[in-house]
Amino acid sequence: MRFLIFFLWLALCAFSVAHAEEEYARVQITDPYIELRSGAGRGFPIFYVAERGEWIEILLRKTDWFKVRLANRKEGWVNRAQLETTLTEAGVQTAFRDSLLTDYLNRRLEVGFAWGRFEKDPVLAARVGYALTPHLFAEFSISEVTAVFSNSSLHQLNLMMVPFSDQRISPFFTLGVGRYKNSPQVTLVNAPEVSSKNANAGLGVRVYLTRNFLIRGDLREYMVPITDNRVDKFKEWTVGLGVFF
Amino acid sequence: MINRLLLGFACGICVCVPLLASAAETADKNPPAQEQVIQPELDRRDVKLPHIDVDDIEVGFYVGTLSIENFNSQSVKGLRLAYHVTEDFFIEGATAKSIISDEFFRSRAFPITGFDKQEEDLTYHNISLGYNVLPGEIFLGRRWAMASAFYVIGGVGTTKFAKQSHSTFNFGGGYRILLNDWWAVHLDMRDYVFNSDLLGQNKRTNNFEATFGMTVFF
Structure with a gap:
């Protein structure tokens, strides 16, 4: 029931947003012609063509497709490539270009997830990073390790140093602190739960793929003080996918 | 001076x-040829680039049936959030809730470890990568055409029930129909694979799920 209410509320929001912005962006076509498709995809049929010089309204964007409305009220989907050099009403060129390497280098926010092994057990991590400077990132991550005998969760706050941040392939070093929690599976009897601070150090590499995608590999070692004179060490490797904004 | x-x-x-x-x-x-006798009072033109509504994020709910190997089939309800990176690929995060019951074992005087009561909550969350493998359009009569896509999807996540967590792989496929530009319905079939030792032996289980969902794009 709560889901339904949430969804209805969301639908209402989307509806009100869609109808609040009745004033759409108007641009002038500068390509020899643009092709209007019936849907937002390369396979949808072209049903109309508009010429250079015509004014069009841009109603909506989905990935690389723009829904446009012509002066004769025809509506269709146009690929970004054909609108790349259109002019706005003020005679300025629009900026419908693709995300480029320069956008990657100037990114501020990075969101991603990763999968790998924590010692021999599978680990799943979700992380959010923010570029403090081009060479320094702050990152928060939550990892979950599900093993045969126990489950662990790690909450980490990491600082990431990126020496060659202007490269497509750039290595980095991380240092961080966090909390390590280990709870045994119920099928195990008399095993205690462990909750402790931890510190970690690691290195990795980031590779910019395309658009706003990147892949990333991490190697990390966690140090977890269990008691005053016992420190457990865990090694972890992960591979992950990230999206930047 | x-x-x-x-x-x-x-x-x-x-x-x-x-x-x-x-x-x-x-x-x-x-006298210069183009002397301006009257100074025109022009309004300054607004050179601000217009805002365009980008609908790459999809959020919604789903309901359906989840069948847990060795246990039973129960209703499942979940939330999904997806980001469409290109017209082909999307990343989806989902979290859902269901119930798991050990009624069968309990009725034979063999309750399963970890089950405090007969019915325990089951939750899972996962992150998956989807690919729109068969995009197309469906037609309802002469007047309605709706964009649709059959997608394949797979990912990793965690399933929790009876105080145990299981690292879970999921894979499957689904069908998405866009009712209009911002509203879609989904039919989704998924297999959740995890290892479980609840029945005394650690073995791989396949858990099938069929759901119907509704999402909005914004």
Whole structure:
């Protein structure tokens, strides 16, 4: 029931947003012609063509497709490539270009997830990073390790140093602190739960793929003080996918 | 000092006045072709680039049936959030809730470890990568055409029930129909694979799920 209410509320929001912005962006076509498709995809049929010089309204964007409305009220989907050099009403060129390497280098926010092994057990991590400077990132991550005998969760706050941040392939070093929690599976009897601070150090590499995608590999070692004179060490490797904004 | 300044000023005037006069004369003789008699009062044009609504994020709920190997089939309800990176690929995060019951074992006086009561909550969350493998359009009569896509999807996540967590792989496929530009319905079939030792032996289980969902794009 709560889901339904949430969804209805969301639908209402989307509806009100869609109808609040009745004033759409108007641009002038500068390509020899643009092709209007019936849907937002390369396979949808072209049903109309508009010429250079015509004014069009841009109603909506989905990935690389723009829904446009012509002066004769025809509506269709146009690929970004054909609108790349259109002019706005003020005679300025629009900026419908693709995300480029320069956008990657100037990114501020990075969101991603990763999968790998924590010692021999599978680990799943979700992380959010923010570029403090081009060479320094702050990152928060939550990892979950599900093993045969126990489950662990790690909450980490990491600082990431990126020496060659202007490269497509750039290595980095991380240092961080966090909390390590280990709870045994119920099928195990008399095993205690462990909750402790931890510190970690690691290195990795980031590779910019395309658009706003990147892949990333991490190697990390966690140090977890269990008691005053016992420190457990865990090694972890992960591979992950990230999206930047 | 003041005398010198005055002298300089006077000299300056002496030099400038004839120059200005001659300039005025030439201006009178040859009036510029495009002299602006009236200054137009133009409003400053707004060069702000217009905002375009980008609908790459999809959020919604789903309901259906989840069948847990060795246990039973129960209703499942979940939330999904997806980001469409290209027209082909999307990343989806989902979290859902169901119930798992050990009624079968309990009725044979063999309750499963970890089950405090007969019915325990089951939750899972996962992150998956989807690919729209068969995009297309469906037609309802003569008037309605709706964009649709069959997608394949797979990912990793965690399933929790009876105080145990299981690292889970999921894979499957689904069908998405866009009712309009911002509203879609989903039919989704998924297999969740995890290892479980609840029945005494650690073995791989396949858990199938079929759901119906609704999402909005924004």
